[in-house]
Amino acid sequence: MRLIALPLLALVLIGAKADDGVATAERLRDAALADNQAWELVESLTTEVGPRLAGTDKEAQARAWAVAKLKALGFQNVHVEPFDLPVWVRGDERASVVGEHAQPLAISALGRSGATPAAGIEAEIVHFASTEALEAAPAEAVRGKIAFVTHAMRRTQDGSSYGYFGSVRRSAPSIGASKGAVAVLIRSLGTDYHRNPHTGGTSWAEGQAPIPAAALSLPDSDQLERLLKLGKPVRVKLVMTPRFTGPGTSGNVIGEIVGREAPDEVVVIGGHLDSWDLGTGAIDDGAGVAITTAAAKVIMESKQRPRRTIRVVLWGAEEVGLVGGAAYAEAHARDKTIMAAESDFGAGRIWKFGYRVAETAKPLMTTIARVLSPLGITHDTTNSNRGGPDIGALAAIGVPTLAPEQDGSDYFDLHHTPDDTLDKIDPKALDQNVAAYAAMTWLVADSDVALGPVATGAR
Amino acid sequence: MRLIALPLLALVLIGAKADDGVATAERLRDAALADNQAWELVESLTTEVGPRLAGTDKEAQARAWAVAKLKALGFQNVHVEPFDLPVWVRGDERASVVGEHAQPLAISALGRSGATPAAGIEAEIVHFASTEALEAAPAEAVRGKIAFVTHAMRRTQDGSSYGYFGSVRRSAPSIGASKGAVAVLIRSLGTDYHRNPHTGGTSWAEGQAPIPAAALSLPDSDQLERLLKLGKPVRVKLVMTPRFTGPGTSGNVIGEIVGREAPDEVVVIGGHLDSWDLGTGAIDDGAGVAITTAAAKVIMESKQRPRRTIRVVLWGAEEVGLVGGAAYAEAHARDKTIMAAESDFGAGRIWKFGYRVAETAKPLMTTIARVLSPLGITHDTTNSNRGGPDIGALAAIGVPTLAPEQDGSDYFDLHHTPDDTLDKIDPKALDQNVAAYAAMTWLVADSDVALGPVATGAR
Structure with missing residues (x-):
């Protein structure tokens, strides 16, 4: 039995690989490791815009930067979704x-x-x-x-x-x-x-x-x-x-790769555009903006359009109370959001892959984990990770979340300080993040597997 | 020949050991490693006085602190030698x-x-x-x-x-x-x-x-x-x-262990009391003040008075142009200064022992190097080290200099910044410094060997 079973199992696995897009995901993963797009994005944002406190002119400048970059990179449906907020300045x-x-x-x-x-x-x-x-x-x-x-x-x-x-x-x-x-x-x-x-x-x-x-x-x-x-x-x-300067405007910046078969099914990835005013917002969250945008760009460059739409969301006004995340969830409550993932924990290497999905989506999660494992990423099977702060409002309305977890050992050496500057980012670690996001996002976006339902309600 | 020569050589070495105070120096070295005096001094200075810019009230407070500490520790002839200087403030x-x-x-x-x-x-x-x-x-x-x-x-x-x-x-x-x-x-x-x-x-x-x-x-x-x-x-x-606030006062603080046989022969060790205004002057130069004061205190506690006088000099106004060092050299030009050593390169471990002495003093230097070697200290035999900044003026008038060199690999991460604070000091490294200074200072102070003459003139 054993001698016969092994080749059969191998055939099944090979078959599965071809079917669920694993080979493409692996190619995207490896291409991302040799790419330099994320570094260019975070260097540009932190240098040309610098600090970008929510509701200020600097955050508006960051939105203009993001719209221009997403368009130049070839994203579709690039636009800003504005919202109001009270503005506080130092x-x-x-x-x-x-x-x-x-x-x-x-x-x-x-x-x-x-x-x-x-x-x-x-x-x-x-x-x-x-x-x-x-x-x-x-x-x-x-x-x-x-x-x-x-x-x-x-x-x-x-x-x-x-x-x-x-x-x-x-x-x-x-x-x-x-x-x-x-x-x-x-x-x-x-x-x-x-x-x-x-x-x-x-x-x-x-x-x-x-x-x-x-x-x-x-x-x-x-x-x-x-x-x-x-x-x-x-x-x-x-x-x-410090003082409150009155009501102001912020906004979420959005760009898409429209899906080839199910364009109304949306896979959301992103980071937040605003930063505290003391540093230049490199690890919080220029890195997340760069990682997720570059991951989508790697997928775009592969010329193979995914089944579903990949939507990059660059949230505004995260630091001052997750205002952009709440505005997005409200505006997109009726979207068919397949899953959401946010990169907002620095620029350290991803060390663990977690998620919160329906039981029926677990085989897909295992496939993703296997594709990520050569990047040194372990598999968190607790099925309890609700991901980054801006997708908390989506998780609360029942959107499944994926969570490539970054190593944050040094994150709170820099977090919300003047020391949050470009020099703190290791380009190799940044590339590892892009590789993981590209592979993961492709596997979900090219799949027809439902990731939900998951329970609604706040954490 | 060989079998006979070895025991003879051993006897000679044992004899030399007893004569030149090596055994005492080794006891002092090991006692210093178990001592905690330097930490207490640098903690007190950086906490209770904090920043102490030359010529300001804060530097005057540091002098009052030093006089009180030296007296409380049992030093003799504790006094301040004041001098004038122009004062600049941020x-x-x-x-x-x-x-x-x-x-x-x-x-x-x-x-x-x-x-x-x-x-x-x-x-x-x-x-x-x-x-x-x-x-x-x-x-x-x-x-x-x-x-x-x-x-x-x-x-x-x-x-x-x-x-x-x-x-x-x-x-x-x-x-x-x-x-x-x-x-x-x-x-x-x-x-x-x-x-x-x-x-x-x-x-x-x-x-x-x-x-x-x-x-x-x-x-x-x-x-x-x-x-x-x-x-x-x-x-x-x-x-x-910033502005110049006009003429002000600084001063060198001095305390002694008076020698038992040759009290007019003076061995100078010390650090500088003033600091820049941004940090609390822990590594620059609270550490040097603490290391040299604690080393003299270890010698004092051994109850064995050295032949020569040990003089701890805590210079003022180093940072603003070596004003205290120049004032000291001028005031003490006619002293029989046997040697001078200053600790002013942080609180890192000493890794090399250097000096600038007469050829005839080289055997004593080799003895010192051997006593320091268990502390992980190598021997710089170039005979070219003019020591710390405040003894430059003494070196220029022909005073021999000894130079336990600290590891400065991290020194310029902190030097002259707000980050120069107590937490940057490793107590174990501080004790290693005290051990080296105690042994070295004892060996010179208890010796009758002349360390000079050395060439006069600035570097």
Whole structure:
């Protein structure tokens, strides 16, 4: 039996290979490894546009850049889908310890931070080792003071520390405000020891007046803890003048490769165009824009049109609350979206392939995993990965998600800092990403397999 | 012959060991490896004082700190030797590309930079790939423009790239001013890709009016080069408001272990107390202050007083032109200074032992090298090392110099940047430095060997 069965199995596999587009996917994968398109895109975006904060002229410039690039690369149906949003911009920001141990501190305002008066404020620091400790504190311990909140985040390959410890940025300012703090300083939600604090959005409760909220770099956070250990009150002066500039416009930029047989069935891949204002948005998310656009371009160049439509979506206003992702999901709720995948976790190599699909789509996932394995990518079979932030709203309405997971061990050394610049990208790692996206996207787009249904609802 | 000679040679070596204090030096070396004094000193200085720019109140605070520490540790004859100097302080500093590719640039003014008007200046950038290229350019290529000068510095273990490529910081601004440049921007004299530019002193010709001169971080310098490659003129707006605040006071802080037999013969070790204003002066030069003070303290704790006096000198105003080193050499020109050694190249492990002594002192140098070798330290026998910057003036008047050379491979990632903070110091590497200084200093201080004469004259 065994001696007979093996050749038969081999024949079946060979047959499957030809049928499900594996050979084409492998060719696309290998072609992408020798391509240079993604680097050219991310170099151009980060150099010619640079920082591109949501709702500002710079983000508009990024949209114009994207429309021009997608057209020049040969995409079809290139257009912008605009939407409105409130716009917040950074102002001056300075902090210093005052008194006996007077010295400056490196800070960056968090997105949606309130402002101090132009002359600043001065108050005593009160330290909490976690958001939970701040939450548990009586209001009288916080009132009139600057709450200083730290945490124990460490680097992880999958980035899970960001979500787990992230309340320090997302919630601590609002909790501090509710207890009467005059400002909140947090230890940067990051892992590096450079004096470039990590910005990022914070949230206020409905009707709550924003107070000044800023991140300290890790060296500055440690310094403040050492000063507190000297046993005397530590006072800090803060000058911060960010402001809301009123309503503004953002938009998602879209380009397609229209499918040859089922053009109404749409495979969505993309990254987000906006960036924080401190760096040039290279790893967050120029890389994702470049990887997914270049992957589609590799498919376009193969001259073989896929069955389904491949739609590259370059979302706007991700950093300020996933506004573009929500606008896209609302506008395209009735599309036949076969699957969505977003590259928004830097430019590190992909190390694991995950997804969230119907059980019936698992054989296709196994095929994809096999094609990706020569790239050093393992297979996450938990069937639980809802992918990047801008496709969260699609996942919530039942769109299956594919998730090539990038190695994020170093991501939070750079994330939301001035150090997010082109030089941090390894061109070889970028190519590996393009190869994985090209092969994966082709296999889904050229297939007639349904990837859903999956459960609706938010995470 | 051989069988007889070996035991005889061993006896001679054992005899030599006992006579020249090798056994004591080895005990001191090993005691230092288990000590924690240097870390406590550098933590205290960088936390409680922090940045300490020459001539400012913060440097005065550092002197008060040093006097208190040296007294508390049991040093004798603790005192300050004050001197005057012109004081320069940083102001606002902002730069941005204007026009089509508008974006901010990270800059830091160089020490002694001139200022722009409060409203700033705006001019076209003209790029030179080296100081030599700027020097060779006709004035009409520079006049009215911002000269942008880069270089090819790479990391080296011995730090020689700093001197070799250093003209970009030391001379290019003056050369630019002489050709009518309205400002000079240089690629930071550094090796890291963080957006924390490297400051440092620049020099002006006699009677020359300072123009604005600032360093760009390496990512910003690369960005400017990429923008220039797009082929259109690149204009930059600069706002810089540093200023000279007039004459001020600095000083050298001194403490001694008075010698038991030849108290007038002085062995000088030390580091410099002042720092640039951007970081907290941990590797430059809190580490040197801590290493040399802790090494003397280890000797003090051994209860065995050395023949000669050990003098710890903590120089002031090194960063702004070796002012403290010159003042010390002038004030102590008639001392019987047996040798001088300065620790001022970070907190990396010592990897090589060098010196500049009379031929007759070479056996003692070989003994020192042998005692240091278990610390992983090789022996530089070129007899050409004039040691750290503050003892240059002593070397010029014929004082022999000893030079435990630190590994500087990473030094120019941090040097003169905001990132020069305590967390960059490896406590184990710091202890290895203390061990080497303790053993070396003991061997010279307990010896009656003359280390000179050596040739006078500047390098």
